[in-house]
Amino acid sequence: MESQGLAGGETPAAQSSATAVKPTETCETSEQPMVYEDPFEVSIKYMEKHNIMQIFQEITEKLVYHKPDDPLQFMLLEVQSMINARQAAMKGILEENEDAEEFLEEVLCTPLDPY
Numbered sequence: 582m583e584s585q586g587l588a589g590g591e592t593p594a595a596q597s598s599a600t601a602v603k604p605t606e607t608c609e610t611s612e613q614p615m616v617y618e619d620p621f622e623v624s625i626k627y628m629e630k631h632n633i634m635q636i637f638q639e640i641t642e643k644l645v646y647h648k649p650d651d652p653l654q655f656m657l658l659e660v661q662s663m664i665n666a667r668q669a670a671m672k673g674i675l676e677e678n679e680d681a682e683e684f685l686e687e688v689l690c691t692p693l694d695p696y
Contacts, residue, residue, distance in 0.1 A: 636663065 628634055640659045649655035 639663075 640656055643659060644652055644655060647655065
């Protein structure tokens, strides 16, 4: 009789095992179709996003133009120069935003003179 109760799902043990099906719930939410991404396309997107080709082109142009005795050192200095320029640009953007915020605060908080 116990086997009939288990098969019918009428016993408390069968009901508790039915509620213990939480992994199915998490599987349903995480079940998303696998989308194949071509590794070549992924690489191209990465290179475009980070302007890799432009970076190499710029360094190569300068390398060929200057023809340094130590090309690796030259490239290292060029990369460091690019990093410094990027950091300076970011700092400038941040300073511009701070200046704009200060300006807006002054304009918005200054009472208007009625003449």
